[in-house]
Amino acid sequence: MAGGEARPGRGPEVRVKAAVIELKSVERHYVQGQRKLTILSGADFSLVPGEMVALVAPSGAGKSTLLHTAGLLERPDGGDVILGGRACGRLSDDERTAIRRNDIGFVYQFHHLLPEFSALENIMMPQIIKGLPQAEAAKRAEQLLDYMQIGKRAHHRPAELSGGEQQRVAIARAVANAPLVLLADEPTGNLDPHTASYVFDALAALVKQSGLAALIATHNHELARRMDRRVTLSEGKVVSL
Numbered sequence: 001m002a003g004g005e006a007r008p009g010r011g012p013e014v015r016v017k018a019a020v021i022e023l024k025s026v027e028r029h030y031v032q033g034q035r036k037l038t039i040l041s042g043a044d045f046s047l048v049p050g051e052m053v054a055l056v057a058p059s060g061a062g063k064s065t066l067l068h069t070a071g072l073l074e075r076p077d078g079g080d081v082i083l084g085g086r087a088c089g090r091l092s093d094d095e096r097t098a099i100r101r102n103d104i105g106f107v108y109q110f111h112h113l114l115p116e117f118s119a120l121e122n123i124m125m126p127q128i129i130k131g132l133p134q135a136e137a138a139k140r141a142e143q144l145l146d147y148m149q150i151g152k153r154a155h156h157r158p159a160e161l162s163g164g165e166q167q168r169v170a171i172a173r174a175v176a177n178a179p180l181v182l183l184a185d186e187p188t189g190n191l192d193p194h195t196a197s198y199v200f201d202a203l204a205a206l207v208k209q210s211g212l213a214a215l216i217a218t219h220n221h222e223l224a225r226r227m228d229r230r231v232t233l234s235e236g237k238v239v240s241l
């Protein structure tokens, strides 16, 4: 997964990781009556395996639009999204759904866990949908629950978990199929500062341990500072902070 290319030069060879996801000149507009609202305009962005990037921008700037476009939930109106070297803009809906299922994990502000299933079953679900045998899915779900330090909550339903525990289950579910990229929209936005910090630490450890690439929209500047780099949206473009 973590492919790299050698850069010639003097001194020790430097290996540069290849981007796992790239947004190239992405355009995104919404039409509201007579008005055309431009949200992304020539947006370029990329992530390499193992890096965690904060997306910090005011409300309405287009963070969710960027995440949904990068995550193949919305099609760009121009430009393209390259995932694992594959241009996704013109693929069929079925192909995009398959890529989303296998290669992209989403975490939202609210956990969106299935209320009638246990924590373990919620984490098994995407793996079963992908076609993994039940026993294998259960083993991976147990490992992830242990990793997130909520192994003892495996058989609790979401309503029987605290907010921080629910988000840790949601994070475990998002990475259950070992995606290339994790996209998170305010994953700690609904938690008190102490719990947010704790959940963030668990998320960061998972990203570093698994080598996936993560783009995390947050209004929390303290958490943003703990990521590898920070970007914002300005005039429809992704710019470094």
Ligand SMILES: Nc1ncnc2c1ncn2[C@@H]1O[C@H](COP(=O)(O)OP(=O)(O)OP(=O)(O)O)[C@@H](O)[C@H]1O
Pocket (backbone or CB within 6 Å): 030, 031, 032, 037, 039, 057, 058, 059, 060, 061, 062, 063, 064, 065, 066
């Ligand atoms: N389906 C849609 N149709 C029309 N306008 C939309 C649509 N979705 C989003 N918008 C508008 O596009 C802009 C960007 O929305 P987006 O949700 O991406 O912002 P955001 O930065 O994620 O905001 P927040 O931090 O409040 O979640 C907003 O002005 C929003 O009203």
